[in-house]
Amino acid sequence: MEQQTHFFFALRLPLEVKEELKDLSDQVKKMFPFSRWVHEQDYHITLAFLGNADKVQLERAKELIHQQTIDSESFSLKIDNLGVFGRKDFPRIFWAGVQTEERLHIVRKQVFLACKQAGFQLESRPFHPHITLARKWSGDNPFPISQFDDEKILNHPLSFTGSEIVLYQTHLDKTPKYEAIASFPLNSR
Template sequence: MKKTHYFIAVPLADEVKEKLVQWKNEVAPHFPFRTWVHQEDYHITLAFLGEASSSQRQAVCEAMAMIGKNHAPFSLTLEGIRFFGNSSAPRILWQGVKREEALFALQRDVYEACVRIGFRLDVRPFTPHITIARKWEGEKRFRLEEMRNIVEGSFDVHEIVLYQTHLDRVPKYEVIASVSLSK
């Protein structure tokens, strides 16, 4: 039986997804990554939970409801294409966002709630990002400076979502629960 993973994230507005997919369609033929993320799967992860029992998922939904009541909607602005991994053959190509304290506060509250529920989460510092592509497979070295066209735009964050991962589907993330930010 395949393991199912869950994560909590900020979804993107449809117009931002569309801008990212237009950019991807321009650059993908020139940048051979193994996988380009489906536009419906674009998001900013707040906490990757991994496997979660039914009772843990219920506790997460309850925690999300409380968190939603304590955070007001806010805006994010796209800022720069970056990567994780080796500069000549990155693991992940991603779109960044300008630093927004409201996002970091939201992520801290989500993270702390998930730890209290019993999840063992990544301890690396939070780097908000939207994964665009995975695993460089080019014969030549990857050169970020060759990605001239950038994506610009802002979007409102008004909810957080619990997603389930389906590795055998495209798009592969399914919304399990969603909570509005309503402070």
Template sequence: MYKQLNAHFFFAMKLPVETKKKLKEYCGSLSPKLPFSRWVHQEDYHITLAFLGSAPQEKLQKAAKLAADSIRHEKRFPLHICKLGVFGKQDAPRIFWCGTQQDKHLQDLRSKVYTACQEAGFELETRPFKPHITMARKWAGTFPFQENMLDAYSPFKEKPLEFEASEVVLYQTHLDKTPKYESIAIFPLVGE
């Protein structure tokens, strides 16, 4: 069912096409001001719910079934992208991201997917869930990164970017391709 060859897998919230386009526009205006070395392809924008790493097919199938069962009755809900942030060293971050407002629906959905993966035998990251969309990697500026740049250049200062969370996806990573992430199973949320 799922392709292998040392591939990595993860569950994520898929973003709608229009949201990806808008984020790509934002990145186009931010990239001259924020010199990161690699900007993420717009088709790879997502919010990770559970990173699985590499795994045998049986274990992936079990996780997919348990996740599908656990979110079967989950309804679609609105999310608001409202902030910029970084991970890594303060003066030379490795990840530039945009994040959502804290949302109980997203926390609950993530918890169900996370628990399903643990029940399937996956050992998952234990850091607190910080929902974000990776936009770029590896600071490449000739000057140190300064956190006040995030506020100065934020496209979300006046209005967050709203979208409807409607699908959870199991992705496979292809490091040698662009876009890097292939959807291998889709779990739609229930419409109103």
């Protein structure tokens, strides 16, 4: 039986930022046992998770995103914090977060609305831009939230330019598991 594939739009991270996050993850693995660590080529900032999709819907979303973002400019971002989602004692996601940047929220809104116009049912949770580093706490003891100091782990912000929106397809049986199938470059400033 073939596994169902999923699609999502995301902001692509530059290779050098992925490498720095990989180095950070390698350091953190020794301190924080999570079940699954994300492959560095799969690091991204999700803008809209589509789930399963047919070709017509995907093509419509791609057309609308192209129209919405054709005049959008690239923008600066900084990864400057770490955190967890889920229960604080047994978190399900360990992530790196980006500093608030209005342009990222504008681009996310453009992508989100284009996907809704294409007929996708999207999550309504507030947008919390982050890069997932690991999933599912597997420590014998609860996550040491009182000892967790992201400033000691991430001792300097990682700056980069958000310059490309990508449509990814998930391949659960591969590593890395996300394949870029369409790209929407943002204009250089």
